[in-house]
Structure formats: structure tokens, C-alpha cells
Amino acid sequence: MSARSEMLDLLREKVRAPIEKHAGEILESFGGDKERAAAFQKARADLDSMIERLEEDELKGLRKELDAHAAELNDAIKALQSSLSKVKDAETAARVFWRVVGIAARIIALA
Amino acid sequence: MKFLPLGAALALCLSAACASTTATIPHAKRLASAGVAYGKAADALIGATEETSVDADSARLLSEAQGLSREDRRALLEKHAGTADLVAELERLRKHARLLTRYFEALGNLADDSVDTEAGTRIDSVADALNSAGQALSGSKLLSPAETDALSKGGKLVVRAVRSQALTRELTRRADAIDRELRLQKAMLDALRRKVQTDLASINTLGSERDITRPFLDSIIADERAWIALRRSYLLSPRKVEALSEASDAASKLRSAWAAFVEGKFDEPARAALLADLDSILAFAESVKAATR
Numbered sequence: 001m002s003a004r005s006e007m008l009d010l011l012r013e014k015v016r017a018p019i020e021k022h023a024g025e026i027l028e029s030f031g032g033d034k035e036r037a038a039a040f041q042k043a044r045a046d047l048d049s050m051i052e053r054l055e056e057d058e059l060k061g062l063r064k065e066l067d068a069h070a071a072e073l074n075d076a077i078k079a080l081q082s083s084l085s086k087v088k089d090a091e092t093a094a095r096v097f098w099r100v101v102g103i104a105a106r107i108i109a110l111a
Numbered sequence: 112m113k114f115l116p117l118g119a120a121l122a123l124c125l126s127a128a129c130a131s132t133t134a135t136i137p138h139a140k141r142l143a144s145a146g147v148a149y150g151k152a153a154d155a156l157i158g159a160t161e162e163t164s165v166d167a168d169s170a171r172l173l174s175e176a177q178g179l180s181r182e183d184r185r186a187l188l189e190k191h192a193g194t195a196d197l198v199a200e201l202e203r204l205r206k207h208a209r210l211l212t213r214y215f216e217a218l219g220n221l222a223d224d225s226v227d228t229e230a231g232t233r234i235d236s237v238a239d240a241l242n243s244a245g246q247a248l249s250g251s252k253l254l255s256p257a258e259t260d261a262l263s264k265g266g267k268l269v270v271r272a273v274r275s276q277a278l279t280r281e282l283t284r285r286a287d288a289i290d291r292e293l294r295l296q297k298a299m300l301d302a303l304r305r306k307v308q309t310d311l312a313s314i315n316t317l318g319s320e321r322d323i324t325r326p327f328l329d330s331i332i333a334d335e336r337a338w339i340a341l342r343r344s345y346l347l348s349p350r351k352v353e354a355l356s357e358a359s360d361a362a363s364k365l366r367s368a369w370a371a372f373v374e375g376k377f378d379e380p381a382r383a384a385l386l387a388d389l390d391s392i393l394a395f396a397e398s399v400k401a402a403t404r
Contacts, residue, residue, distance in 0.1 A: 037177075
């Protein structure tokens with residue numbers, strides 16, 4: 001599988017899909033904190049932009065960067081899945097989601 | 112050594128030739144009608160897929176806008192402007208499918224015994240338009256580099272003469288070009304399936320949460336009939352992805368049928384396989400009608 005397909009599958013299926021499923025709970029967990037809600041929503045929009053860029057561009061250095069950060073990215077995705085599986089852990093899920101988006105952004109920026 | 116009289120030999124030869132060439136015209140007709148059915152079905156399916164992609168983007172937009180200020184919502188709306196590019200790409204693919212339909216209609220007309228020059232001129236203009244549409248699509252960003260590369264390395268079909276001179280002339284001129292357009296259809300449909308699969312998942316997740324789960328849990332369903340219809344549409348939408356997979360299979364089979372027709376592979380197993388392939392293309396066309404209803 002090409003690095004582009006691998007990264008797209010990870011971001012679409014293991015990050016965006018579960019976040020979309022739990023977005024309502026995560027937003028509710030912020031209570032009335034508008035700043036945190038806005039930051040979470042901005043991270044979702046950034047993730048969409050990254051997916052769109054990967055759909056359109058073939059990044060030459062993606063394999064190297066993906067391999068270099070694979071362990072970190074996979075650990076963060078596992079932590080995201082684990083926090084989303086616990087009903088009352090929406091806040092942790094939001095924090096881990098920011099981390100995943102940050103790692104993905106770094107991989108794409110360096111590729 | 113005993114020789115057959117010339118007349119008897121000629122009669123034998125002609126009957127053998129007839130056995131293969133008389134099968135060619137109905138064969139051409141069948142291929143043409145399968146091509147027409149494929150093109151129409153692919154056009155309808157891509158249209159439905161286009162709606163799905165736009166709906167998925169709108170569902171994300173609504174979900175991601177929750178809790179944002181007016182200014183942030185405006186920025187978010189601008190970020191989603193790229194959907195228009197995808198729509199333009201899908202419209203190009205639909206045009207390609209429609210031109211493929213018209214090409215096979217023209218090919219069916221050429222197969223008629225009473226071929227006139229008008230039919231020949233018509234197929235030329237349709238084939239030129241199809242080729243231009245194919246060139247516009249071949250650089251699509253939806254295709255992976257491997258797919259783009261594979262498209263540029265087309266095979267070479269060996270054209271066998273057909274009883275109809277007009278058909279033979281057409282195959283000699285464009286066998287490889289049409290083969291390439293059919294390979295392009297398959298590659299584009301595969302690429303589209305990869306994208307639409309996740310879009311449908313998003314529509315289902317975000318949409319059913321917004322329209323089905325929340326109103327049900329909060330007991331705020333204003334119109335129960337509308338709620339029932341919406342729930343049905345969410346549950347049935349995955350059929351479109353299956354139909355896209357069938358469309359890609361059908362494009363592949365149509366291409367095999369085209370190659371077999373061009374190369375005159377009329378032995379019994381090849382003929383049986385071709386008929387089965389053509390039947391499955393027609394079955395695909397029927398399934399699309401059901402999926403896009």
C-alpha cells in the first residue's frame with residue numbers, strides 16, 4: 001500500500017470517523033467553554049484540510065516521514081480509541097485528538 | 112492424393128467463414144447495447160455519487176460549525192469551498208460516460224447492414240469528443256500515480272476483419288483508443304469508490320446523529336413520517352458504494368468484451384464468457400436503477 005493510501009486510511013477511518021461519531025459528546029464535555037470548543041472544531045477543520053491535500057497531492061517524502069513518526073502516530077491513535085471507548089472520557093479524547101492532528105500535520109509538513 | 116473440387120472447397124470455406132462472420136454482426140449489436148447500458152448506468156450512478164459527496168461535505172460543515180462564532184463559521188465555509196472542484200471533476204466523468212453511451216449507440220448503427228455515410232461521420236465526431244473528454248480526465252487528481260502510469264501504458268489490440276466494412280474500418284482506427292477510454296472509466300470509478308466510501312460513512316454518522324438519534328432520544332420528532340423516511344435513507348445509502356464496485360467490475364468486463372470482439376476471439380468458451388460478461392453488465396445497469404431510485 002502506498003504511503004498516501006496508508007496515511008489517508010489512518011486519518012479518515014481511525015481519526016476522523018470516530019471523532020465524527022463522538023463530536024457531540026466531546027462538545028458537551030466542554031460545558032460553556034467556547035474557546036475550547038472553537039479549538040476542537042478548528043482541529044477538525046484542519047484534519048479535513050490535511051485529508052483533502054493528501055487526496056489531491058502526491059507528497060514525495062511521505063513514506064520517509066510516515067515511517068519515522070509511525071510509532072508516535074499509532075500510539076496517539078490507540079490512545080484516542082481508548083479514550084473514545086470510555087463514556088466519560090470525552091475531554092481526554094479531545095486532548096488526544098489535538099495531539100493526533102499535530103503529529104499528522106508535522107508528517108505532512110515535512111513530507 | 113484426392114483433391115476437393117474447387118466449388119466444393121469454396122463452399123466449405125464460405126460456410127466456415129459464415130459461421131464466424133454471421134455471428135459477428137449480432138455480436139457487435141450485443142456489445143453495442145451492453146456499452147449503451149453501461150454508459151447510462153455509470154452516468155446515473157456518478158450523479159448519485161456527486162450528491163453523496165456534496166451532502167457529506169455539508170454534514171461535516173454543519174457539525175464542525177457547532178459552537179463557533181460568526182467569523183469562524185465564515186472561515187470554515189471558505190475552507191469547504193474545494194467541494195466545487197470535486198463536483199467539476201465528477202461532471203467531467205459523467206460527460207465521459209455519456210459520450211461512451213453515444214459511441215456505442217453509433218457503433219450499433221454501424222453494425223446495421225444499411226450503413227450510410229452519415230453513421231460513419233457521426234461515430235467520428237462522437238469518438239473525437241470522447242477522446243477529448245478522456246484526455247481531460249486522465250490527469251485527474253483522484254487517480255493515484257500508479258493508475259495514471261498504467262493508463263499511459265496501454266496494450267495493443269490486434270484487429271480482425273469483420274463482415275461489415277464500416278465496422279472493420281472503425282475497429283482498425285479506434286480499437287486501442289476505445290480500450291483506453293474503458294480503462295479510464297474503470298480507474299476513475301475505483302478512485303471514486305475510495306473517496307465515496309468515507310463520505311457515506313460521514314453522512315451516516317453525522318446525519319443519523321443529527322436527524323435520527325438526537326431527535327429520538329430527546330423525544331423531539333416533529334414529523335414522524337419524515338423521520339421514518341430519513342432513517343430509511345440512512346440505512347439504505349451503503350448500496351451506492353456496492354453499486355460503484357459493480358460499476359468498476361462492469362467497466363472491466365466491457366473492456367474484455369471489447370478486446371474479444373476486436374480480436375475476433377469467437378471460439379466457444381470465449382463466446383460463452385463474453386455473453387456472461389455482457390449479461391452481468393446489463394444486470395449492473397438494473398442494479399443502478401434500483402440503487403439510485
